[in-house]
Amino acid sequence: MSKIIAQPLSTHVTNNAPWEMYQRPYVRDLAYVLACPNVLTEWLDFAPHQNTHTVSVHSAHFWQMQFAAYQQRLEELDSTNAYQVLTRYLLKRPSPNRLGFHFEGLLSFWLEDGFARKLHPYETLASNVQLYNGKQTTGELDLILYNHQDKLTEHWELAIKFFMGSAPFAPENWVGINSKDNLQHKMTHMQTKQFRTVWVDTEKHGQVKIDKRYGIIKGRFFLPINTCNFTYPPWLAPSFPIHKWCDNTDMTNLATLDIRALRAAHYIEWFTRRDCYDGRQPQVAWSNDAMPMPTTGLYFEGHSPIVIYPEQRDKTHDKF
Numbered sequence: 001m002s003k004i005i006a007q008p009l010s011t012h013v014t015n016n017a018p019w020e021m022y023q024r025p026y027v028r029d030l031a032y033v034l035a036c037p038n039v040l041t042e043w044l045d046f047a048p049h050q051n052t053h054t055v056s057v058h059s060a061h062f063w064q065m066q067f068a069a070y071q072q073r074l075e076e077l078d079s080t081n082a083y084q085v086l087t088r089y090l091l092k093r094p095s096p097n098r099l100g101f102h103f104e105g106l107l108s109f110w111l112e113d114g115f116a117r118k119l120h121p122y123e124t125l126a127s128n129v130q131l132y133n134g135k136q137t138t139g140e141l142d143l144i145l146y147n148h149q150d151k152l153t154e155h156w157e158l159a160i161k162f163f164m165g166s167a168p169f170a171p172e173n174w175v176g177i178n179s180k181d182n183l184q185h186k187m188t189h190m191q192t193k194q195f196r197t198v199w200v201d202t203e204k205h206g207q208v209k210i211d212k213r214y215g216i217i218k219g220r221f222f223l224p225i226n227t228c229n230f231t232y233p234p235w236l237a238p239s240f241p242i243h244k245w246c247d248n249t250d251m252t253n254l255a256t257l258d259i260r261a262l263r264a265a266h267y268i269e270w271f272t273r274r275d276c277y278d279g280r281q282p283q284v285a286w287s288n289d290a291m292p293m294p295t296t297g298l299y300f301e302g303h304s305p306i307v308i309y310p311e312q313r314d315k316t317h318d319k320f
Contacts, residue, residue, distance in 0.1 A: 224245060
């Protein structure tokens, strides 16, 4: 897989990226996790003959409502010592420096903190529930919740994805850092593995029966840099963050980027940019004669994110 470089569709995305209004990095990440819609408008069944359960998705409107209901608390976390509650919660969790676990930690904090403040109806019954076949561990379930509004026990399975798209932009054409990972594969795995569970043993609530299942897939997608008049597939949320990518051998399109202005980013900035890293790292070396590309990773050109995908997945980038 070639190294690729990506840039946003537009530099000023504040209206579509309300998380940018917050100053503290974990608050910005938390706002991103809430305000970013699910990539899916509907669940696509890629295993119709395997007798699996129905899987639902939350609408973009649902996440807008959750973000709006939690905004006052976000402002408090962003401007008072309450921020320490959030940081301690996240840092005491297993593997807090892996993006998938960070995503899970942020959603778990919102679920617990928001329920305690009566900002939503979801009570956490269990998380990271281990699945066994005899004595062998076969997987785990992310979140088991009780929806007090609908009187249902819900299973939420989470994924944070940064996928590169190519025509015809079907789910299998959105590929991750590891070329074997794509949206269709992830959805099929969730549906045929985690979402097959019916009964769950919890430590504090005994055995519970799952009434409803939700797939929560968020992140960022990238289009080829020369894509014109991109039409969103009906399954792709039109407000989902979309940026652009460019292969490192595409010198014509690379010439449109100010490579000398790139600032190497910390890995966790796949979520949101951290101002604290500005000025700490040298700009990327660039020679018009040799035309070397920057090393793989995430970069910023000013406030605009630019991504160079590595040929192989770094284990710190996600949880699988």
